[in-house]
Amino acid sequence: MRTPARSNSRTVASIRQLCSMALPEEIFMAKFLEVVREWLGCDTSHFIWCEGKTLQPVNYSGDGFTDISAVQRFFNHNSKVEYPGVMPAFADLMRTNASGTLGCAEEGADAYLRSGLYQDVMRPCDGRYMLYLVAHDIRGAPKGLLSLLRSSSDKPFTQADHEKLAQLEPYLRHALSVNIGVANAFESADSEGLVVLNGDGALRYQDHEARRLLWMASHDRIDGNALIHLDSHNITPQLKRLHQRLVFIFEGRNARPPFFECRNSWGKFVFKGSWLDGAHEKAVGVRVLHFIPRSLKAWKGLHRLDLAPRQQEVALLFSEGKTVAEISDQLSISRHTVAEYVKVIYERLEIDPNREALQQVLLA
Template identity: 30%
Template sequence: MAETPPAGTDRRTPWRRELLLERAEQAPDALALFAVVSARLRRMLPFDAAIWRATDPVTGLMTAPIRVENLAEGGCTAYWGTEASPEAVIPFRELATAASPAAALGEATAGSPELSPLYEAYLRPRGLGDELRAVLRVGGRPWGAVSLFRERGRPAFTAADTAFLAGLSGPLAARLRSYARPAGEPVPLPPDGGGAGLLLFTPEGRVVSANDAAWRHLARLPRVAASGAAVGRGGGVEEVPVWIRTLAAAGEGRLRVRDLDDRWLLCHASRLDGEQGFTAVVLEPAPVSEVARLVVETYGLSARELEITRLISAGATTGSMAEHLGISRHTVRDHVKAVFAKVGVTSRGELVARLFTEHLEPAALAHTVRVTTEP
């Protein structure tokens, strides 16, 4: 259990805050940032468990990396299911645009956190009594989110705690934003060694060379739409899907596909210089931040339906969507019904929960670090 400062003691001195932000500026990546900030923040604002997440700045949905402290595996579906509930208290989607980016469950429920769906579904089963959460936002965009938890029986988070965490939102979000990877920069290799696969095609569509990562990716691709164009490898035969051959024939372009492990792959082609006219096709794991923006496309949604889905994820009401899009409320409802039918859900909460549990959670698991900290 984390230590609670004696009454009248305030560890949140200006120099401690500045030291925390100084260490944050020195962190080389988001995961390191979460680790150093969490360790120093615990000394000033004690908590027993925490979850630090990067979020997609466009949709506000969770991406990666994720740092989980002192919480066992499991429970993600319950957590995000309640987050999408109409009865949710201080949901992240509201904090993204609220006057303050931070809020505590105990304070928001006037000392009765059990009134929140989150309490029964997630906090109580884990012996937790209160949550202080914040959206890390800057420039009107959410770049991260944090949940701090205290065990049941411990003092609830105070208004001073909430104000202090809110004051860290902008600086930490700015640091997260600084890690944004420029377009075209290579995607980092995943922990399982999947890496970037390379296939080299002749102008006739024949594979003349490929690396080991390419074979691993091909082996995990669905066997639908596979053509008869096969290449040998070590006595075996690997089928090259027709959509990869089509991409190679075009000589340029990019597309995305989910493999059998529910991971998104980016596939892009580039015509090489030289008389032979070879084309290189690269298969690589998609960044989770890109997955957050793209998962809705898997359901064949129209451009308008994509926009409706994005607004639903952001917590927009029917009226605000109608005003934003310049259409009637009746038309908005028709679009929402069409989205529900295509995705196979019956409510907005179920829609957001499905986007997380079926798409974002599998993509983020390889980028989640789970640790146990000392008091």
Template identity: 30%
Template sequence: MSSDAARRRWLNPSNFAFMSFSFFIRLGRIAIHLAANAVCQGHCRNRSNRSKQLAAWPFEGSRITPVADAAVPLSPSNHYERRVLANLPSAGGQIACTFDERKGGEMKRMSSIAHFRRLCCLGLPPQSVMPSLLAAAHDLLPSETNGFFWADENGALAGFTPEYVIPEVVTTLAEDFAGVVERALALNFEMTMRRGVAIGNLLPIFSRDFYRGSTYHLIYRPYALHHAIDGIVRDSPQGKGLGALVLGRSARQPEFSSVEKNILRQSLPYLAHAMHPPDTPDVDHFAAELADSGQKGLVILTQRAEVAYISARAREILLLAAHPGAPAEGGNGKGAAHVPPAVLKVFANLVLISQGRDAAPPVAQFDSPLGRFIFRAHWLDPVSDSASAMIGVTVQLQEPLVLLMMRNMQAEGLSDKQKELCLLLARNHSFAAIAAQLHISLATAKDYADRVYRKLDVHTREEALRKLSRP
């Protein structure tokens, strides 16, 4: 085609209009693409900047995991807007949780709330269920150390149940609570039970001067209680105080937010319900059945009944045995130097048996509101007749079987219906009775059981109950 012919084609009005239209269409597409790209980059940049201002609160875990920037106060009340900060070995950076992760965190938190409420409604003695409630409170509100202070009929301090025992701190609280703790409070414990607010009676004392004082270093710092929140449990909204639930966090974590205070406030009525177990003449044999809690320790004695060694776990169990409500001969909580009479009893029986004299088996047990304590004595070197031979006494704590099963079912991720089905299976109910009690069909009840078996990787009812009963 010659240049004149090409020029005439371009100058043709119809061809020129079509080419101009196509050109503007392409130009518009390019402009839209560039604008969308700019918006996307700006959105990602805003998310990255915002994520640096928000602290990490993984509701999926039972404990707070210290992370970078975790001391930055939480600003959003809606946890959907919170970002998860990850300690990545390579990048060490921060990642924003996806919608699925946020949705999973919300479902996990709702499951934790339901688990806490169900524990409160088991109808068990409050002293026996309290350790499980303190453990479940970690999922209810992210915390590191939890405890419960008991009040008597007059509102005076009657005891303290820590999540784990630090003997020196527990002994100090038992011997001089008024002189060590109450002097730092605006109201003493009894007045707090009568006139204290529902949430936050401890908050005014956490000041710079308090962190420098002896009370913080003697009581609060060993338990990493740099930030704490307390809730007063009452038998009615304006009734007498039954005790105080205390949740604590270390200095690496932020203070409790207003949203978390509201969650704790909503949980207090359920905790008050747990403080009033049913007083019925009918004995629930399943609720009364005990199982090994997995808490076991060792005390080693010389033949002169002197303590040569005591494990940390045994020391904790012996202090729990001295908890108010347990028999007085359970010990005075003095730590490793004190030998409770129950330990001395099994020790003496073992020595008498080795001498060929008549004596009861070297085992003793007593029941308390916390569970059942069992002591067993044995020679560490059975073939040795020397005076230096040592005697070992194992100390063990048993807890209600239903608490052990509830803890294992929560860890296995069973739904509320599946948990209820497992408890009915443990009571030896038939599938027909289970279907009637859960108001479902027989086929649905069996289908629930099959789903439980698959989750637990078992095939029969007996295998499922055996797995859920392991400490």
């Protein structure tokens, strides 16, 4: 179901904040797609990442999307095909600064509906109307294809929608230029799943969230090959390791604690194992937790607060440890103005005038 469009100024300010937080690219993109989808009133939003040298698709991020088979078809076939009058092959498209609509009021809309791109990929997921943008980093290097879809029961994208998306492009460039080595403090569990193994380590049960998190923890990228394993019920290396540790502990042998973490482009994953009491047979329960960066948790917390967009920006930067001078330089406003904003923030939130109190409010 289509998400109603959100108001303009506050959402743009929120997106600008998100793009300036130096988040790992994949973590940033997951939240960016969610916000943009809601803002422009779309059914689904997608980002196909391209490899730097070959410009071939190498990774996928999406929001509101369930037809993974359509993504597989795109990676394995459609991305390599040129659609005359509609869209060039993916690698050729990445060499452009293209943006626009497909299936709407543009010239060639009928050609899009007849193309294999629509028939094979978009139609199965009811992507009747598309708004797209080739995204680049600040050096001009292509990063991937951003696309927003509406179903046949919705209105086509308009020029106003196109202009809205275009105004985000400078912020998106900044977000996609973050150094991969940027450190992030992962302090907030964003989602959690449960897995149950029997005494021999075979899978007895896993909830939907656990299946998703285990797959993300095992695949640093989402491409055609990784998607093949999405519905696999094989035990991941992480679960095998936990089960072995618990068996050793049960037998009184030396073993490390049944707990470990791993990190990849999707964030930090924590695995906690324990024997399940009261089970008819020996069984192991594993909690799988996915942690998001602390700064992203704080950004999400801003939306609960009664602050103007500029006050939100100052609050976020101040909570991250930035000084008044640093905030002044980053936002191009005077130090006096920053100090006044900080004072107003404390008063409106009715908290003690210190950075720790502000952090607690944002992370609550």
